[in-house]
Every structure is written in structure tokens, then in C-alpha cells.
Amino acid sequence: MRHYETGVIIAPNLSDEEIDQQIKQMAEVIASMKGQLHREERWGKRKLAYPIKKFADGYYVFLHYESEANVPAELERRFRQSDQILRFLTVKKPPTQRRPLKKGEKEAEEEAPQLGVSEVEATGEKEKSRDEEKKKVKEGEAESKEREKDKGREVF
Amino acid sequence: MAKEEKVDKAQFKRFFPAKKKVCRFCQMDVREIDYKNVDILRRYVPEKGKLSPRRTTGTCSFHQRRLAQAVKRARIMALLPFVAE
Numbered sequence: 001m002r003h004y005e006t007g008v009i010i011a012p013n014l015s016d017e018e019i020d021q022q023i024k025q026m027a028e029v030i031a032s033m034k035g036q037l038h039r040e041e042r043w044g045k046r047k048l049a050y051p052i053k054k055f056a057d058g059y060y061v062f063l064h065y066e067s068e069a070n071v072p073a074e075l076e077r078r079f080r081q082s083d084q085i086l087r088f089l090t091v092k093k094p095p096t097q098r099r100p101l102k103k104g105e106k107e108a109e110e111e112a113p114q115l116g117v118s119e120v121e122a123t124g125e126k127e128k129s130r131d132e133e134k135k136k137v138k139e140g141e142a143e144s145k146e147r148e149k150d151k152g153r154e155v156f
Numbered sequence: 157m158a159k160e161e162k163v164d165k166a167q168f169k170r171f172f173p174a175k176k177k178v179c180r181f182c183q184m185d186v187r188e189i190d191y192k193n194v195d196i197l198r199r200y201v202p203e204k205g206k207l208s209p210r211r212t213t214g215t216c217s218f219h220q221r222r223l224a225q226a227v228k229r230a231r232i233m234a235l236l237p238f239v240a241e
Contacts, residue, residue, distance in 0.1 A: 007192070007233055048234040058234065062192070089233050094188060 003038075003093035004065055004072050008079065009058035009086040012045055019059055022084065026063060029075055035067025052086045064093075177214025181223075189222040191229035197236060201227060205240040 008026070010019055023040065030037050043060035052058065065071070072090045079085040181189065191197070200208050200215070200223055207227050210220050230236040 009234065049231070049237040050234055052234060060233075087233055089191075089229060091191070091229065 001066050001068060003095070004067065004090055005062060005093055006065075006072060006075060006088060006090045007060065007062045008088045009048070009052070009060055011053075011084045011086055012055055012057040012059055014059070014084060018084075019061075022082075023061055023063075025078075026075060029078065030063070030065050030067060030071055033067060033071045033074065035065050035071045038064045038066060040064070055086060058086050179214060179216035179219055181219035182216055186219070189219065189226040191226040191233065191235070193226075194230060194235045197223070197227055197230055201236060203240060205237045 006026075010022055014022070023042075027037055027040070041062040041064070043062070045057050046060050048056060048058050076088060076090065079088045189196070200213060202208060207224055210217065215223060227236060231238050
């Protein structure tokens, strides 16, 4: 079992129900092959950096799941057949996010937050908080290093 | 003439030492760079859409490699342009 993250761009000319249908189908594929869907991240409609199949926007969805390797293969096979999927990208998630201790560094007390699984947020909120982070980073050069570290964990 | 120039440079350096650049990712203790974090990636991709070299940003080699990977993924997902005018 491995952690995967599959990002999909769905054609923007579909109705909300059709998009829901697409996402439901993906979830079913994962479930039917004994995979575990951890969470889905919907960014909604977003401008593409360059046109794909003459569309200027796309509906972004990201699925985080744990499964055997045949699940992403099956998903991608389906994506290739469908012309409603503009783009997809599957990324393997590293098993641990912890970094090896540097020389002379003590073992941290709390477990590093499991990235990805813990941050379930609506897109709008996320975008906003990101902007705020950015501002903060610009303003607060003098901020203590410790706080900077915490922030880093949140952002990434 | 050439010699003079050299001295000037040395003096310049003494009075205005170059600010030491540090890797921002190391400062924030980041291990993996996510390609979905477009705002952060944007800072390393100026107008042309090319990834800035380490010598200008001060990113360490470990994070520069991750960053390059993330930018390439973001381009595939149309979050960043391959080329921009």
C-alpha cells in the first residue's frame, strides 16, 4: 500500500452534476480496488496557465488515497479514454515527512504533523491564508526563527 | 589600470560586503515542496517562466532539486506556464 495523490483537470464546460459524477466515478474505482480515499481537494474553476484543448479554464480536483499500484494505473487508463479530463498527474507521496536529525539536534517531542492528511480546507480559505502568509513573510523579517519554522510546516 | 580596478573592487567589498543568502526552505524546515503551492513556486519563476538559478536565490542544492521537480509538475498541471511572454 502506498500513498498517492492524483490531480485532475476537468473540462470547464461540464455542469456541476457532471463534475460530481466524474469525481464519484474516480472514488468508486479507488474503493472497488480496495484503496482508501483519504480526502479530496476541490479547487474549483481556475484559470489555466496556458490553454488546453482550447479551454482557458479548468476544474481542479485532487484525490489523496492509499492503495496498491494498480489503482492509479486504472484511473489513468480511464482518464486517457475520457475527453472530459484535460490533464492528470499522479504523484507518489513519500512515506514520512520527517527529516533526519542534524548533528547535535535533539529529538523533537511532538510528531511532525502528517502533511496532506491534516489540512482539510476549503479552497477559498486556503488561498486567503496563503496570501496572508506571504504578506507576513514580507513584513516580518525580524520574526523569531521558531515561528518561521511552524509557519513553514503549515504552508507546505 | 587593471591593477587599480582590482584594488577598487577589494575596497568595495570591504565596505559593502555581499549579504549572505540563505535557503528559505531550510529556514522554514521544509522537506518536500508541493507543486500545488503556486504562490511559493512563483517567487522562483520570474516573468519569462524560467526557474531562477541558485546563485540568485540562494536556495541550497537539496531544495533546488525539489523546487525544480515541483515547478515541472506545476507546468504539467497548467499552474505555471512553460513559456511566458
